[in-house]
Amino acid sequence: MQQKIIILDFGSQTTQLIGRRVRELNVYCEILPYNKFPLDDESVIGVILSGSPFSVYDQKAFKADLDVLRQRHLPILGICYGAQFIAYTNGGSVEPAGSREYGRAILSHIDPACPLFKGIEPGSTVWMSHGDTITSISDDFHVTASTDKVKIAAYQHNSENIFGVQFHPEVYHSEHGTQMLRNFVVDICGATCDWSAASFIETTVKELREQLGNDKVVLGLSGGVDSSVAAVLLNRAIGDNLTCIFVDHGMLRKNEFEDVLNDYKCLGLNVIGVDASAEFFAELAGVTEPERKRKIIGKGFIDVFDREAHKLRDVKWLGQGTIYPDCIESLSITGTTIKSHHNVGGLPEKMNLKLCEPLRLLFKDEVRAVGRELGMPDHLIKRHPFPGPGLAVRILGDITPEKVAILQEADHIFIQGLKDWGLYDQVWQAGVILLSVQSVGVMGDERTYERAVALRAVTSTDAMTADWAHLPYDFLAKVSNDIINHVKGVNRVCYDISSKPPATIEWE
Ligand code: XMP
Numbered sequence: 399m400q401q402k403i404i405i406l407d408f409g410s411q412t413t414q415l416i417g418r419r420v421r422e423l424n425v426y427c428e429i430l431p432y433n434k435f436p437l438d439d440e441s442v443i444g445v446i447l448s449g450s451p452f453s454v455y456d457q458k459a460f461k462a463d464l465d466v467l468r469q470r471h472l473p474i475l476g477i478c479y480g481a482q483f484i485a486y487t488n489g490g491s492v493e494p495a496g497s498r499e500y501g502r503a504i505l506s507h508i509d510p511a512c513p514l515f516k517g518i519e520p521g522s523t524v525w526m527s528h529g530d531t532i533t534s535i536s537d538d539f540h541v542t543a544s545t546d547k548v549k550i551a552a553y554q555h556n557s558e559n560i561f562g563v564q565f566h567p568e569v570y571h572s573e574h575g576t577q578m579l580r581n582f583v584v585d586i587c588g589a590t591c592d593w594s595a596a597s598f599i600e601t602t603v604k605e606l607r608e609q610l611g612n613d614k615v616v617l618g619l620s621g622g623v624d625s626s627v628a629a630v631l632l633n634r635a636i637g638d639n640l641t642c643i644f645v646d647h648g649m650l651r652k653n654e655f656e657d658v659l660n661d662y663k664c665l666g667l668n669v670i671g672v673d674a675s676a677e678f679f680a681e682l683a684g685v686t687e688p689e690r691k692r693k694i695i696g697k698g699f700i701d702v703f704d705r706e707a708h709k710l711r712d713v714k715w716l717g718q719g720t721i722y723p724d725c726i727e728s729l730s731i732t733g734t735t736i737k738s739h740h741n742v743g744g745l746p747e748k749m750n751l752k753l754c755e756p757l758r759l760l761f762k763d764e765v766r767a768v769g770r771e772l773g774m775p776d777h778l779i780k781r782h783p784f785p786g787p788g789l790a791v792r793i794l795g796d797i798t799p800e801k802v803a804i805l806q807e808a809d810h811i812f813i814q815g816l817k818d819w820g821l822y823d824q825v826w827q828a829g830v831i832l833l834s835v836q837s838v839g840v841m842g843d844e845r846t847y848e849r850a851v852a853l854r855a856v857t858s859t860d861a862m863t864a865d866w867a868h869l870p871y872d873f874l875a876k877v878s879n880d881i882i883n884h885v886k887g888v889n890r891v892c893y894d895i896s897s898k899p900p901a902t903i904e905w906e
Contacts, residue, residue: 399441400601401590403427403583406435408460408479410449414723414860416477416568418761419576420446424591425583428759429722432460435467444473444587447480449566453494453530454479454486461487473559473586475514478528481562485553489536499526503545503565505552512542512554514561516581523573524551524565532564559586595767599631602756606635610715615754616707617717618699619644619669620786621658624719624757626778627769629667631756632717634772638668640717643706645699648675648799649788651813652806661778674702675799682790682797688906691797695787704749716751720758721765723860762860782827783861791906795834805832807885808851815877816855825867828855830881831894831905839882839889848889851881856903864898 403420407413407429420427427446436442445467452459464487467474476484482492503526508515524545532550535541543552543563552563561582567575583589615632619625619642632640642662646655655671662669681694707713757765769779785791789809793801809830816822831852839846853874858864878891894901 400426400593401441401443402439403444403446403587403589404435404439404442405429405446405448406432406462406480408432408448408450408462408483409452410477410479411862412566412568413448414761414862416446416448416579417722418763418860419568419579420583421593421761421764422576423580423583423589424593425589426593427583432462435462437466442470442472443589444475444583446582447474447476447483449478449480449527450483452479454482454492459483468558468560471559473582474561475582475586476560476562477568478564478566481553481564482528482530482532484560484562485532485535485539485550488538490532490539491534492530493533495529495531497547499528499531499548501526502571503548503551505543506546507544509540509542509554512552512561513585514552514554514563514578514581515543516585517577518574523571524563524567524575525569525571526565528564532562561586595764595771598760598764598768599634599771602631603635606632606754606756610636610639610754612639613714614710614712615640615715615717616710616713616751617642617719618703619658619662619667620719620784621650621654621781622719622784623762623769623779623781624721624765626662626719627765627772627774628717628719628755628757629662629669630665630772630774631768632754633665633667640668641710641713642667642669643703644669644671645702645706646671646673646675647678647695647699647702647788647790649678649695649790649797649802651784651789652810661775665774670706672702672706674698677702679797679799684796686795688791691790691906692787695790699786700748707749714752715754716749717754717756720755722757722759722761723862725758780823782822782825782829784827784829785904791904792829793832794905801832804849804885804887805830805851808832808881808888811880811884812853812877815873815880819870819873821867821869821873824857825855825869826858826861826864827903828853828867830854833892837890841889846889848887850890850892851888852892852894852905853877854894854903854905856898858898858903861903864903866893866895866897869893 405416417429486492505522508520535553539553541550542554545551554561567578617629629642659671678698766779789805812830833850855867856864857867881891
């Protein structure tokens with residue numbers, strides 16, 4: 399049985415990060431809503447309670463039943479709100495902090511006897527982010543770490559394996575955060591660290607064979623990492639019983655359809671390429687509203703896919719490259735929809751197929767590790783994320799084949815430049831946006847009145863937050879020059895220096 403850590407999500411923005419950090423320790427974990435602890439699951443070896451946007455004394459605050467965990471003697475680590483919740487429900491007090499405590503802090507005192515801090519000396523930097531603070535804890539607990547401002551920065555139960563930290567060990571700025579999480583999951587919970595890409599492939603291939611038998615599966619490829627890895631994994635399990643469909647909606651990057659199709663064939667996948675660009679351009683003509691564009695492309699994709707899949711015989715399953723963050727987002731307890739990202743929502747219902755999502759428990763970096771382990775080439779695995787609606791959401795205003803052609807050229811120069819300068823792997827994602835403004839320029843002796851494009855390149859770990867990439871000026875100058883000199887119709891290049899939030903990565 400695969401042992402696991404459960405992370406109960408009280409709605410913090412860093413809950414997913416806790417999960418990723420635990421997985422980085424080769425320990426399997428699952429993130430579940432705060433009130434959905436799996437009572438019958440014997441494989442749970444420890445529980446982490448996340449932070450939360452609420453205060454423990456809020457009417458609406460999320461509450462979990464800790465007694466069931468304690469009866470099973472499961473080690474518990476409360477982080478931020480999680481720590482406050484444990485303290486508060488055990489007779490301690492939590493009050494609004496005099497000054498909100500955000501950012502860097504130094505643990506000036508650490509109890510050397512606390513197993514959570516094994517190998518960590520006073521002076522360690524941690525990251526705080528809370529408006530409340532624990533002002534007292536019951537006699538069953540004792541303080542194990544303090545900062546100059548926060549006396550009860552961490553605590554431990556006197557006789558049970560219950561720990562609380564008011565800072566965030568999971569964020570990368572917390573200097574020994576990984577060590578603290580390792581101390582908890584390995585030393586305190588007894589995890590064996592056997593979760594790896596190779597072990598995942600072995601078990602998943604076996605499970606897929608059992609689940610699918612001799613059934614036929616159809617899967618939509620997008621050229622992106624997730625669907626590609628899902629396809630190769632399924633192909634490893636069921637061979638030619640998997641058929642893949644790759645739809646060109648006309649909004650792909652320059653030469654992408656041909657190149658990616660070729661890659662897929664080299665990987666031994668049974669893949670059908672469908673050029674449906676004319677249909678999509680016709681549907682999109684004159685449409686300017688971003689959400690409408692997305693809906694049209696989403697629906698168009700479903701129609702084309704459905705039509706093609708019906709040409710196949712006896713298909714029972716729809717394979718999808720859904721990954722863990724997609725599932726957690728849909729579970730999200732406080733999340734709001736900013737943009738509709740779900741390109742193919744509704745497809746399984748329409749086609750009346752059963753869903754097969756072999757990557758649904760993996761984070762993005764784990765998907766890449768699995769791809770690598772499956773022998774996929776780096777240029778497929780390290781591809782930047784690319785939105786399902788493609789260049790359509792990077793052309794502001796209406797879409798025409800001419801605009802797509804301009805954008806493809808500009809985008810190609812930028813992306814190829816990043817690769818040539820060794821910068822491609824340093825950014826999470828990059829692309830060019832075709833703006834709906836024209837501006838005056840001068841080329842030779844001629845006055846020009848042409849389009850402006852914006853370059854967008856961001857660093858990120860999960861696309862939930864992102865910073866603009868600080869690309870070298872020389873590189874930006876070269877790309878700007880190349881675009882203006884070689885892409886007819888563009889006479890101005892800007893660089894987008896907005897972070898997410900408050901901006902988003904895509905412009906539409
Ligand atoms: P935003 O623009 O919301 O994007 O910061 C976050 C990440 O999601 C990608 N994205 C999409 N992916 N269909 C997709 O498959 C979509 O409609 C879509 N919109 C945005 C975006 O490229 C970034 O990686």
